[in-house]
Amino acid sequence: MKGCAIVVLVATLAGMALTARLGVWQLSRAAQKEALQQALDERAKEPELPMAAIAHDDQAAQAQHYRRTHLRGEWVASATVFLDNRQMNGRPGFYVVTPLKLGGTGESVAVQRGWVPRDQLDRTRLPTLPTPAGEVVVAGHIAPPPSRLYEFSAAASGPIRQNLDLGAFSVETGLRLLPVSLVQEDAPGAASDGLLRQWPRPAVDVHKHYGYAFQWFALCVLMAGLYVWFQLVRPHVRARQGRA
Structure with a gap:
C-alpha cells in the first residue's frame, strides 16, 4: 500500500x-x-517614417515595426501571392501580398494589401484584384513579414501559398526586397479595391x-x-x- x-x-x-x-x-x-499592443500604440503616435529611412537590415527593422509611413512606387502585380488559411472576422480566406517597387531606389517592399474570402466551391479560384499600373502611394505601417503558419508539405511556389519567406521570395522574383513588410491601411477617399483591411490587433484575444x-x-x-x-x-x- x-x-x-x-x-x-x-x-x-x-x-x-x-x-x-x-x-x-x-x-x-x-x-x-499586451506589451506588443502597447508598443504598437506608442509607435503609431510617432511621426511618419520617411520612405528613405526604411531599414535595410533585420536589427534596424525591428525598431521600425508599427511605425506609420507612405510608400511611393509601382506594383509588381505578376508577383502577387495569396497566403492561405488566414482569417478575418472569423471567415477563412487569403492575405494578399504584392511587392511594391519603390520609386528611384531599385528596392521593393512586400505589401500586405488586405484580405479576400476563399471561394467556397473551388479554393483554387482566385479573385481578380484591381492593381493599378503606374506610380501609386500606399499608406500603412511597417511590420514584420507575414506570420508563419504550420505547413505539412514543402514550400509552394505558385500564387497560393501557406507562408512567404522574404529571402526565398526575393531570389524567386529577382526583386531586392527589404527585410520588412508594409501592412496597408484604408486611405480616406481612396477607391475600393475589394480588399478587407480590418487587421486584428495583437492583444485582441x-x-x-x-x-x-x-x-x-x-x-x-x-x-x-x-x-x-x-x-x-x-x-x-x-x-x-x-x-x-
Missing part, C-alpha cells in the same frame, strides 16, 4: 506542476501580446489566454483537492468510523 500511495503522490505532484506551468505560460503569452490560464490553475487546484480528499481526509474519516 505504501508503494501505491507514493505513486499516487508522485503522479499528483507531476500533474500539478505541469498544469501550473501551463497556466503560467498562458499568462506570459497574454503579457507578451488576450482574454482567451487568461481563460486558459484559469482553466489550468483550476485543474491544478482540483488535483490537489482530490488528493487531499481521497488520500488524507477520506481514510481518516473511515478510520474514525471504524473505531466508533
Whole structure:
C-alpha cells in the first residue's frame, strides 16, 4: 500500500506542476501580446517614417515595426501571392501580398494589401484584384513579414501559398526586397479595391489566454483537492468510523 500511495503522490505532484506551468505560460503569452499592443500604440503616435529611412537590415527593422509611413512606387502585380488559411472576422480566406517597387531606389517592399474570402466551391479560384499600373502611394505601417503558419508539405511556389519567406521570395522574383513588410491601411477617399483591411490587433484575444490560464490553475487546484480528499481526509474519516 505504501508503494501505491507514493505513486499516487508522485503522479499528483507531476500533474500539478505541469498544469501550473501551463497556466503560467498562458499568462506570459497574454503579457507578451499586451506589451506588443502597447508598443504598437506608442509607435503609431510617432511621426511618419520617411520612405528613405526604411531599414535595410533585420536589427534596424525591428525598431521600425508599427511605425506609420507612405510608400511611393509601382506594383509588381505578376508577383502577387495569396497566403492561405488566414482569417478575418472569423471567415477563412487569403492575405494578399504584392511587392511594391519603390520609386528611384531599385528596392521593393512586400505589401500586405488586405484580405479576400476563399471561394467556397473551388479554393483554387482566385479573385481578380484591381492593381493599378503606374506610380501609386500606399499608406500603412511597417511590420514584420507575414506570420508563419504550420505547413505539412514543402514550400509552394505558385500564387497560393501557406507562408512567404522574404529571402526565398526575393531570389524567386529577382526583386531586392527589404527585410520588412508594409501592412496597408484604408486611405480616406481612396477607391475600393475589394480588399478587407480590418487587421486584428495583437492583444485582441488576450482574454482567451487568461481563460486558459484559469482553466489550468483550476485543474491544478482540483488535483490537489482530490488528493487531499481521497488520500488524507477520506481514510481518516473511515478510520474514525471504524473505531466508533
